Amino acid sequence: MQVSIDQDRCCSSGQCVVTAPEVFEQDDHDGLVRLRLTVLPPARFADVRLASELCPGGAITVAEEAPERDRERTGPAAG
Amino acid sequence: MTSTPTAPAPLLPAPHDGVCPFSPPPVYTEAARAGTVTRAALLDGSSCWLVTGYHEVRSLLSDRRFSADVRRPEFPSFTPGRRAILAANPNFLRLDDPEHSRLRRMVTGDFLVKRVEAMRPEVQQIVDEALDSMTASGGPADLVGDFALPVPSLVICLLLGVPYEDRQMFQELSRVLVSTTVEEAEVRRAQTELLDYLGGLAAQKRRRPGDDILSRLAARDDLSLREIAATGMLLLVAGHETTANMIGLSTLLLLRHPGQAARLTDPAAVPGAVEELLRHLTIIHMGLPRLALEDVELGGVRIRAGDGVVAMLSTANRDEELFGAPGHLPADELDVDRDARRHLAFGFGVHQCLGQPLARAELQIALATLFHRLPGLRLAVPESELTFRSDAFIYGLKALPIAW
Numbered sequence: 237m238q239v240s241i242d243q244d245r246c247c248s249s250g251q252c253v254v255t256a257p258e259v260f261e262q263d264d265h266d267g268l269v270r271l272r273l274t275v276l277p278p279a280r281f282a283d284v285r286l287a288s289e290l291c292p293g294g295a296i297t298v299a300e301e302a303p304e305r306d307r308e309r310t311g312p313a314a315g
Numbered sequence: 316m317t318s319t320p321t322a323p324a325p326l327l328p329a330p331h332d333g334v335c336p337f338s339p340p341p342v343y344t345e346a347a348r349a350g351t352v353t354r355a356a357l358l359d360g361s362s363c364w365l366v367t368g369y370h371e372v373r374s375l376l377s378d379r380r381f382s383a384d385v386r387r388p389e390f391p392s393f394t395p396g397r398r399a400i401l402a403a404n405p406n407f408l409r410l411d412d413p414e415h416s417r418l419r420r421m422v423t424g425d426f427l428v429k430r431v432e433a434m435r436p437e438v439q440q441i442v443d444e445a446l447d448s449m450t451a452s453g454g455p456a457d458l459v460g461d462f463a464l465p466v467p468s469l470v471i472c473l474l475l476g477v478p479y480e481d482r483q484m485f486q487e488l489s490r491v492l493v494s495t496t497v498e499e500a501e502v503r504r505a506q507t508e509l510l511d512y513l514g515g516l517a518a519q520k521r522r523r524p525g526d527d528i529l530s531r532l533a534a535r536d537d538l539s540l541r542e543i544a545a546t547g548m549l550l551l552v553a554g555h556e557t558t559a560n561m562i563g564l565s566t567l568l569l570l571r572h573p574g575q576a577a578r579l580t581d582p583a584a585v586p587g588a589v590e591e592l593l594r595h596l597t598i599i600h601m602g603l604p605r606l607a608l609e610d611v612e613l614g615g616v617r618i619r620a621g622d623g624v625v626a627m628l629s630t631a632n633r634d635e636e637l638f639g640a641p642g643h644l645p646a647d648e649l650d651v652d653r654d655a656r657r658h659l660a661f662g663f664g665v666h667q668c669l670g671q672p673l674a675r676a677e678l679q680i681a682l683a684t685l686f687h688r689l690p691g692l693r694l695a696v697p698e699s700e701l702t703f704r705s706d707a708f709i710y711g712l713k714a715l716p717i718a719w
């Protein structure tokens with residue numbers, strides 16, 4: 237699974253941080269989303285999918301990969 | 316194409332009469348049964364679209380072809396003349412990007428999840444003290460006036476830097492601003508008075524800043540005092556009206572379901588229970604107005620540029636497909652063990668509630684502490700004597716007499 241974020245679409249609601257605190261954080265100053273991990277553990281996949289669904293700005297994109305490649309990979313942070 | 320030519324379009328905002336006080340007014344649930352996007356009429360005589368389905372509400376609120384800018388002359392208004400009053404001093408909730416995000420981003424740093432989490436001990440202390448003073452008399456008490464309102468009011472005053480001693484004044488003004496029935500002139504007067512008050516405070520803080528939001532806004536030279544006052548007014552009104560009504564209504568609902576109320580004594584169950592209460596109660600019963608800027612296809616219906624639209628969060632949050640998972644009660648009933656995290660009680664899209672981390676923390680702490688400390692909590696009057704605020708944009712209870 238690959239997750240990417242688009243800070244231009246982030247409205248700092250913090251839903252992602254509440255849903256998957258190991259994966260997402262907010263900038264101290266303006267609250268814009270940032271990825272905390274470059275490698276995403278499979279145990280967090282479900283939380284990340286939900287965070288993407290709950291994000292009101294559509295700032296979190298999840299790309300599912302083929303199962304054999306769906307290992308510990310995370311895409312680069314955009315924005 | 317099928318149509319029901321005889322059914323008159325429902326009139327918004329709809330009254331709450333004679334129904335379950337926790338459910339959306341029947342006019343809206345009937346509209347939801349008729350379709351996810353239907354026609355409705357507004358009190359000012361104009362017509363609009365009523366969007367009641369979960370997926371349609373979500374997609375509408377995140378679609379930039381729908382505007383939230385109240386200054387547009389065609390923008391739908393719930394009551395005659397209110398649009399013009401709001402348009403005179405719009406806050407960022409009622410503007411589109413880029414103005415919206417320019418103003419919103421100036422306060423997002425104050426509502427970070429991390430920052431709110433760090434405030435929990437302070438909120439707990441405010442809750443404890445409010446309960447201490449409510450119970451000091453031995454009861455009965457009014458849960459709304461003695462607990463539900465003081466807690467969020469005190470928290471937002473601290474954050475904003477508004478003196479709590481002035482609460483009587485701004486709580487009165489705030490009630491006028493969210494009412495759907497008061498005279499237009501009175502709404503206008505209340506808005507001017509509150510803006511002048513907050514603008515005056517900001518001017519003082521420009522000279523002698525404190526550690527609060529108004530001071531930080533006042534320190535910026537890219538903001539006018541009017542913009543600061545409008546932002547302050549939004550945070551002040553939204554900060555106490557919404558959470559206060561959620562605490563009051565949640566308490567009454569939990570008193571009706573003692574088994575579920577008991578779940579609040581398990582700290583692990585509290586966050587989920589609060590999400591379910593938010594979903595089930597969705598206190599913005601009247602929905603969120605928007606204006607279509609282009610022709611848009613929504614729920615199989617063609618909405619034209621210039622059409623008014625109202626997004627009904629409350630009916631969307633009762634969507635059986637989304638919330639009625641097997642093993643749980645139907646979506647129309649409270650089930651604090653349900654996974655309700657997909658609810659839209661805070662809205663959706665770029666305008667989704669900025670204060671939601673704070674609202675969650677306040678609700679979790681206030682409700683858990685209340686039911687933990689007062690296990691014998693009960694109504695002090697028959698339920699038929701309770702009065703609800705059905706004449707306001709934010710639904711709630713006027714008072715909640717309790718004993719323990």
Ligand code: SF4
Pocket residue numbers: 245246247248249250251252253260262267268269290291292293294295296
């Ligand atoms: S949920 Fe979306 S909008 Fe909210 S902070 Fe996270 S990325 Fe930003």
